[in-house]
Amino acid sequence: MNQPLIAPSLLAADFANLQRDVEMVNESEADYLHIDIMDGVFVPNISFGFPVLEAVRRYCRKPLDVHLMIVQPERYLEAFAEAGAAVIHVHYEACTHLHRTLTRIRELGCRAGVVLNPHTPISGLEDVMEVIDVVLIMSVNPGFGGQSFIEHTYRKTARLKNMLATGGSSAMIEIDGGVSVDNAARLTEAGADILVAGSSVFKAPDPAVAIRELKEGRLPLVA
Numbered sequence: 001m002n003q004p005l006i007a008p009s010l011l012a013a014d015f016a017n018l019q020r021d022v023e024m025v026n027e028s029e030a031d032y033l034h035i036d037i038m039d040g041v042f043v044p045n046i047s048f049g050f051p052v053l054e055a056v057r058r059y060c061r062k063p064l065d066v067h068l069m070i071v072q073p074e075r076y077l078e079a080f081a082e083a084g085a086a087v088i089h090v091h092y093e094a095c096t097h098l099h100r101t102l103t104r105i106r107e108l109g110c111r112a113g114v115v116l117n118p119h120t121p122i123s124g125l126e127d128v129m130e131v132i133d134v135v136l137i138m139s140v141n142p143g144f145g146g147q148s149f150i151e152h153t154y155r156k157t158a159r160l161k162n163m164l165a166t167g168g169s170s171a172m173i174e175i176d177g178g179v180s181v182d183n184a185a186r187l188t189e190a191g192a193d194i195l196v197a198g199s200s201v202f203k204a205p206d207p208a209v210a211i212r213e214l215k216e217g218r219l220p221l222v223a
């Protein structure tokens, strides 16, 4: 089994110590820094916007994996590319012209990610596969960190892996929400390539160790 790439989610960082937490990510075995942008319309929460993203970018040496939980994300693609996003994820549910939006993300020099809410079937991606670099499966309902992992994600991941292989797509599979050492190994086994982890990293006694354990798929100790 390949080791997954790990994307700690800034949403769970200490916002009064952002530079310290970004430095921790720099020094760790993390592969990306995941950035959650919430607009209070697409999701019932507001996170942060460009000033914070630009400040983080100044210190962060990992590629930025930007998750847009906003309506009409096509209006802001240039701005997020300019702000340093390596990957831009747009929600399937927020895009009227998904093919056009994903194509535009690639034209801007970023990797194109599409996000599926827990209720959204994978079948809607069949006709846009050729313009997708990453499919991000939400394993919680988007809008908040620290929620419980939804169990159907294992089956959904395995089905998506199969659909991508059948369609000849090399898109990666990313999982976001409630990821911890309790489910990391099983998600990787099901076909996940990238794991986003907020609370299980930043609330851990040693976040860098938590990142390593997610990567290694260490099974939780049974009490």
Ligand SMILES: O=C(CO)[C@H](O)[C@H](O)COP(=O)(O)O
Residues within 6 Å of the ligand: 009, 011, 012, 034, 036, 067, 140, 141, 142, 143, 144, 145, 146, 147, 176, 177, 178, 179, 196, 197, 198, 199, 200
């Ligand atoms: O997109 C998100 C929420 O909408 C976050 O990336 C996700 O919730 C990560 O936080 P945690 O690991 O604490 O669940």
Ligand SMILES: [Fe+2]
Residues within 6 Å of the ligand: 009, 034, 035, 036, 067, 176, 196
């Ligand atoms: Fe996210």
